[in-house]
Amino acid sequence: MSALKNKTVEGFVAELASSSPAPGGGSAAALSGALGAALVSMVCRLTIGKKGYETFEKEAEAILVQSDLLWAELVSAIDRDAEAFDRVMDAFRLPKGSDEEKTRRSAAIQAAFREACESPRNTALKSLEVLRLCSLLLGKVNENAISDLGVAAASAHTGLLGALMNVAINLPSIKDVTYTSSAAEESARWRAEGEGLIDLVSRGVESLLSGK
Amino acid sequence: MSALKNKTVEGFVAELASSSPAPGGGSAAALSGALGAALVSMVCRLTIGKKGYETFEKEAEAILVQSDLLWAELVSAIDRDAEAFDRVMDAFRLPKGSDEEKTRRSAAIQAAFREACESPRNTALKSLEVLRLCSLLLGKVNENAISDLGVAAASAHTGLLGALMNVAINLPSIKDVTYTSSAAEESARWRAEGEGLIDLVSRGVESLLSGK
Secondary structure (H helix, E strand, O other), X not given: OOOHHHOEHHHHHHHHHOOOOOOOHHHHHHHHHHHHHHHHHHHHHOOOOOOOOHXXXXXXHHXXXXXXXXXXXXXXXXXXXXXXXXXXXHHHOOOOXXXXXXXXXXXXXXXXXXXXXXXXXXXXXXXXXXXXXXXXXXXXXXXXXXXXXXXXXXXXXXXXXXXXXXXXXXXXXXXXXXXXXXXXXXXXXXXXXXXXXXXXXXXXXXXXXXXX | OOOHHHOEHHHHHHHHHOOOOOOOHHHHHHHHXXXXXXXXXXXXXXXXXXXXXXXXXXXXXXXXXXXXXXXXXXXXXHHHHHXXXXXXXXXXXXXXXXXXXXXXXXXXXXXXXXXXXXXXHHHHHHHHHHHHHHHHHOOOOOHHHHHHHHHHHHHHHHHHHHHHHHHHHHHHHOOOHHHHHHHHHHHHHHHHHHHHHXXXXXXXXXXXXXXX
């Protein structure tokens, strides 16, 4: 399969809508996070060098370096997530005749599910980082781009939540309890931090928009 | 400019990140809504014809017809929003030497801002419709696609909120008070309905995921 990131936007959406389970919610979450990071980059670019925002220029430049990295990584995560799903399907198709085959198949399934959790965990953490950048930019960006900052935060939050749902649906298939309990605990922590950040940014953007 | 929907996913995200204000948050919101609608379609397709879901088949088929229409419309909205922004910029560049030119320029600016509100209003309403479909599907879809339904709802909600922020930033530039007050009132109504729906679906998806 050719890389999803190289499909047209319309082609990707059509493929998402198809009966094939991959790409699915995990890839959509990664794209959401990428849209959030890209909008952070745009907001920074529309602020740097603009009259009236000189005080925030250094900070916007530092954030831009991070957001440009994050959108590229989150775009890659679109394909990583679809591949992780395919690997789970492949593992289930392995032969299970002899005891040796059963052991090998079972190990392959466990490894595939681990990756099917690690992939959305990566998307979740990167999306959370985008949300953190949004909160740092609040009140410091070109006022014509306030709505873009708001959409950035909402998109990043959807990337985070969507990825965590994909972690949650795959976690019960993993037998390693040390891994699952630590991943579940981390999911709860990221989710709570994301909730606080989206609340903060949404309120801030709303008050700036209504003050226009 | 070639249509945004024909760019590659990676190319679109890169263009979003660039210093050009269009595409911006409005186009990203439309894409979010489209991702939500496409995931609704996928969830329906993974439910129709599946053993154990015969009772919900008719309903899933009816919803699928709507979600397939909605994702196509929301994909078109990606370009419509960027074009609306460009039209505002073009209107500001019109000559303003004579009184006649001033009047013509002012009318063009008003018409352009009206379209810059109508475009995200269309995205908001379509995204809200996607959210309504998600709520109708709750508890009736293939259990392997529960997380996809959750990501669908989160994406549609971001499409709605993101579009409403774009309405809010453009509305103050419109002088027709009948239009602005009715649009503001409608925004508040859609937002409240969306809030209720995303709460409902998120709680439902979460409880289904934790029961797995």
